[in-house]
Amino acid sequence: MSPIIMATLTVFTRLVSIRGTYAKLLGLPHPLLVKCDGFVYGRSVMAYMCTDQSYMYDLLVIGGGSGGLAAAKEAVGLNAKVAVLDYVTPSPIGTTWGLGGTCINVGCIPKKLMHQAALLGEAVHEATKFGWQLPDPKTVKIDWEALTTAVQNHIKSVNWVTRVELRTKKIEYINALGHFKDAHTIVGVTKKGEEKILTAKNILIAVGGRPKYPDIPGALEYGISSDDIFSLNRAPGKTLLIGAGYIGLECAGFLNGLGYDATIMVRSIVLRGFDQQMVNLIVKEMEHRGVHFIYQAKPKKIAKQEDGRLLVDWVDKDGQIHQDVYDTVLFAIGRRALIEDLKPENAGLKIVPETNKIDAINEQTNVPNIYAVGDVLHKRPELTPVAINAGKLLARRLFGNSTEQMDYTNVATTVFTPLEYGCVGLSEEEAIMLHGEEEIEIYHAYYKPTEFFIPQKQVDHCYVKVIALRNGDERVLGMHFVGPNAGEVIQGFAVAIKCGLTIPKLKSTVGIHPTVAEEFTRIFITKRSGLDPSPQSCCS
Incomplete structure (x- = not known):
């Protein structure tokens, strides 16, 4: 640093030293000084020196x-x-x-x-x-x-x-x-x-x-993960997916839909952290499509056979060892x-x-x-x-002199299983834990998507749930949707929740007919009432 610049900085530092003394007495950070390269200088001068000269x-x-x-x-x-x-x-x-x-x-x-x-x-x-x-x-x-x-x-x-x-x-x-x-x-x-x-x-x-990969024989040598499946240089064939988070379910869902045999091995629970009633619906729907589930089990070892296929040993909750042969083993046990x-x-x-x-x-x-x-x-x-x-x-x-912070609450998401699951806000379990069962109201309904009528597709698992405060303005705490295009549906309602959506406002909204998204605007049955939430007709 040149002598002239050094002298200028020294003079500036002395000019602000009195203000700095007051700041120190009050226990505050110095308002005008900044440390750079081991020296303390005035902020306005060093904003240029430190940013543009000291660092790349x-x-x-x-x-x-x-x-x-x-x-x-x-x-x-x-x-x-x-x-x-x-x-x-x-x-x-x-x-x-x-x-x-x-x-x-x-x-x-x-x-x-x-x-x-x-x-x-x-x-x-x-x-x-x-x-x-x-x-x-x-x-x-x-x-x-x-x-x-x-x-x-x-x-x-x-x-x-x-x-x-x-x-x-x-x-x-x-x-x-x-x-x-x-x-x-x-x-x-x-x-x-x-x-x-x-x-x-x-x-x-x-x-x-x-x-992540489990610490078992053959995992690294013969297993793959979501890093590999999308560019796999061969058809996956009969596939074992170890892990029941959203990655495991989504991969099993599209593999099954593409015509491949898919089995999910579940160590504890499916989709931890999500509303478990909704999770059970999509699991039952996947099982109806032919996806297999092995519950409360974990892999023990993987060995390659002479024909190139993979022999997998796993242990169940009782300690019993089981075996089966697969073409592909995909790990989805977390990241x-x-x-x-x-x-x-x-x-x-x-x-x-x-x-x-x-x-x-x-x-x-x-x-x-x-x-x-x-x-x-x-x-x-x-x-x-x-x-x-x-x-x-x-x-x-x-x-940019902004003060806006990231809001991590009420972030919407969707699990892209064959019948999608979208949600925003609290799950039923979280709402009960935070507010108490007597302080919340849960509206719910099964529904029939119009596009399911002619092909006579199963509608048993198409379901909406709205969780709200029971008293006051009846503010909506969470919205859950299982059905076609769940991601598109839940995105719009995520904005509404950000804006303070209430049950009266939701019920007074006119739906677009016939859509699956309108089902949220038609809710009127609560779990507390004990009434049957099954649909009476397409327009009821």
Whole structure:
């Protein structure tokens, strides 16, 4: 630093020292001083010196997924200098992918495309009942190679568009695996093993997570995960899905819909954290479609036979060992946050031991200049839109003088099982725990989707539930929907709940007929009444 600049900074520091003394006496942070490179200077002067001269970037994002990219794009639009560090470690069987994170490459997008493929197959089999002249639907089969090729081509196009967008916005993209050297310094290791030293005033952790594997013989050698299924180079055939979270159910659902034998192994309960009445409905519906469930069991070992198929041993609740042979074993037993690879101890980052995640307040970690969004956060929804919104709002606070915080309550979500389940707000169990059974009212109804009439599809599991406070303004606490297009339906009602939806307002809303979404506006039977919630007619 030049003598002239040093002298200017020294004079400025002395001018604000009196105000700083008062701040110290009151126990407040100094209002005009900032520490940079081991020296304390005036904030207004060092805002330029520290940001533009001491560090390479205003914001360095570790992780090229939805949350990190959203923050990066928002920050650069607010004139921040930004870089994104991204690297994909291959899965145990060698699967890797491009820029964009889990959602684009091995999550929401390919999952929804394969879900749609299964729904189209179902529609083909129903089409003749609507009068379509088709070959025998029993001869209609999926071409797995054609499906995965189409899905991967779409993903690659999104990878390319994402790269171009970063280049256009002048966000530096660095394909390297990063870890902390200190709170402001990241070491990026490239595929060739070369190290790059990167410094930033602010660092955002957005590395997400990867699937867990059980510690049993054969798991890593022969098992796959959701990282692999969407680009699997062979038809999955008879598949065992170990784990009954939303990933396990969704994968089993579309595999069954594509014509493959699918079995779900459940260790404890299905869809932990979701409304269990709704969960039971979708499980029964999946069983009706032919998905098999093995309850209260866990795998013991996997061995490859001479014919290439996989022999799986599992243990039931009584300790008895069972065996069966499968073509594919897919693990969906949860995900681990990619925290350890970051060497957080070098930056003084505190990690929650039980979850190996970061406990942050308004996305700010215990290290003031280090932030986190997405699946690495402790007790936050592991959902792409949550990470995106949190990333954008954080960037606005850091570089746009915004004060708006991320609201993690009443976040809507959908499980894309064959008959979808969408929800927003509290489950019945949560509402009872928070408010007490006598303080809530539960409205519910079964219904018949019009599109189910002609093909005579089963309607036993199409169901809506609205949970509300019993007294006062009868504010709605939660809404649950099992049926076609649940994601589209619940999205609109999520906005209504954000706006303070009440039962009188819901009942006074005129529905669009005939739709499945209108069923929410027609609720009138409560569980407390004991009346039959079955529909009387399509218009009752």
